Amino acid sequence: MSPYQLFNVRISSWSFSTKSGIFLIRDAVMMELEICVDSVESAVAAEIGGAQRVELCSALSEGGLTPSMGLIRAVRAQINIGIYAMIRPRGGDFYYSGEEFSIMRDDIVYAAAAGVDGIVLGLTTPDGDIDVDRTRSLIEQARSVNRSIEVTFHRAIDMTRDLDKSLEDVIRTGAHRILTSGGAPSALAGSERTAALVHAAGNRIRIMVCGRVRAANIKQIAQTSGAKEFHASLRKAVPSPVTYRNPTLHMGDAGSDEYTRHAVHTEDVRHLRQALDSIASGHKRSVQVTGLNASQGS
Secondary structure (H helix, E strand, C coil), X not given: CCHHHHCCCCCCEEEEECCCCEEEEECXXXXXXXXXXXXXXXXHHHHHXXXXXXXXXXXXXXXXXXXXHHHHHHHHHHCCXXXXXXXXXXXXXXXXXXXXXXXXXXXXXXXXXXXXXXXXXXXXXXXXXXXXHHHHHHHHHHHHHCCCCEEEECHHHHHCCCHHHHHHHXXXXXXXXXXXXXXXXXXXXXXXXXXXXXXXXXXXXXXXXXXXXXXXXXXXXXXXXXXXXXXXXXXXXXXXXXXXXXXXCCCCCXXXXXXXXXXXXXXXXXXXXXXXXXXXXXXXXXXXXXXXXXXXXX
């Protein structure tokens, strides 16, 4: 067996001492990066830049809604990294009517059939708690279509009244991951609160940090929170090529700009990935190993 097969981790460099019997692993901890996207263009940029997966949405101006099946299929055809589809029928709060809940159930089936690796959702009660029963029902719906599909409970948790209780409630639903800023406007501001969630979660559920995560602040966020997964929306404005513009009409709310769209750029993802890798490369741990010889070093 190769020494690399002894550990279920990414290893970029290692050394072995025959005298001490210690196997030193560098960069043993993989920092995962998820990028929020709403187009094929942005999804491709995320993959080239080094993200492990994308959260695919529509209407990011609303905080992200369910993407169309056409968009899911188009993105799936273009990238090989993970695709997690947002399941959210409208903007606003996270307390959904019976009709909206039915829509979410159907959208989960369609998204799973279109080839997503995971779904992203969040439901709360009017009193500000996690809606455990209906969330569990949606997760069971997803697994009935694809047993291996993963579920992220999104920032709806940050809108609840008690993060500690909500953590335990989300764990009860069977979700795999929680997306959170620690209940704060940004990941940096909430990093100490997130650290408490990471500690309380242990190995029961993964905690992914979000909220204005950038290359310039991710080291501080990672060190304070102790998180190993990070979510970022790195979109930048892209001017429209349309030259004729009707100045008297807005298709959206007054003041909206129909001639500007937003997209993720490869270099921004790459800079964030490099910042994460520089954090991971500083991690070292020693493991007692038997049955290896000095010639197995590299």
